[in-house]
Amino acid sequence: xxxxFLFFFFLSIVSLTSAEGTGFVGSPNPKLLGLKSKEKLxxxxxxxxxxxxxxxxxxxxxxPSVPEYNTTTSFGLVRILDNALTSGPELSSKLVGRxxxxxxxxxxxxxxxxxxxxFVFTQGKYNGSTIAILGRNGALTKVRxxxxxxxxxxxxxxxxxxxxxxxxYDPKSGHATVEYNVYVFHY
Ligand SMILES: *[C@@H]1O[C@H](CO)[C@@H](O)[C@H](O)[C@H]1NC(C)=O
Ligand SMILES: *[C@@H]1O[C@H](CO)[C@@H](O)[C@H](O)[C@H]1NC(C)=O
Ligand SMILES: *[C@@H]1O[C@H](CO)[C@@H](O)[C@H](O)[C@H]1NC(C)=O
Numbered sequence: 001x002x003x004x005f006l007f008f009f010f011l012s013i014v015s016l017t018s019a020e021g022t023g024f025v026g027s028p029n030p031k032l033l034g035l036k037s038k039e040k041l042x043x044x045x046x047x048x049x050x051x052x053x054x055x056x057x058x059x060x061x062x063x064p065s066v067p068e069y070n071t072t073t074s075f076g077l078v079r080i081l082d083n084a085l086t087s088g089p090e091l092s093s094k095l096v097g098r099x100x101x102x103x104x105x106x107x108x109x110x111x112x113x114x115x116x117x118x119f120v121f122t123q124g125k126y127n128g129s130t131i132a133i134l135g136r137n138g139a140l141t142k143v144r145x146x147x148x149x150x151x152x153x154x155x156x157x158x159x160x161x162x163x164x165x166x167x168x169y170d171p172k173s174g175h176a177t178v179e180y181n182v183y184v185f186h187y
Pocket of ligand 3: 123
């Protein structure tokens, strides 16, 4: 049997059934997935509270830095976090979600963090939707840009970037409040 015949044979099955039930790859109508025809751009702004010490710490060290390496950059340090996201800079202002994830100190010469986290929103139509971040955070740089690599719920098919800017830092406790501006395309 010539291969082109096989090809058309499969193509006809695919088009009859949308291939959704038949197997490996299909081409569903985006409307059936609830996707609107046009993507929109949203800008979210909130504050990320990195509390690294005290009884209410939300960013907790799980791997210590490697002592043989540059200790001023804390190379190797990993913290797991469940940080509050609030609409204003005060921790007591309205909670809009949490950042679940971790960061690792990944440079031997600068304080650069590998950030891996999900923003999990809890307000209104965003409740339960997430935005995933994976990027490099040069912690001492004024504005740090990191990629939005995906999302769920309202943010399915998300792509975009964030700009993170330290709002305040308390050297005594190590607590940092960081303003996040998220620019994200989604449906
Ligand atoms: C921890 O949270 C409790 C309740 O919100 C608060 O009373 C207490 O002062 C906090 N402790 C620290 C060290 O921030
Ligand atoms: C260690 O890190 C500091 C910056 O935090 C940098 O100035 C210094 O050059 C680094 N030392 C080495 C040996 O890489
Ligand atoms: C968010 O969703 C959860 C789980 O469905 C629900 O328990 C909670 O009340 C919702 N919160 C808001 C603010 O709608």
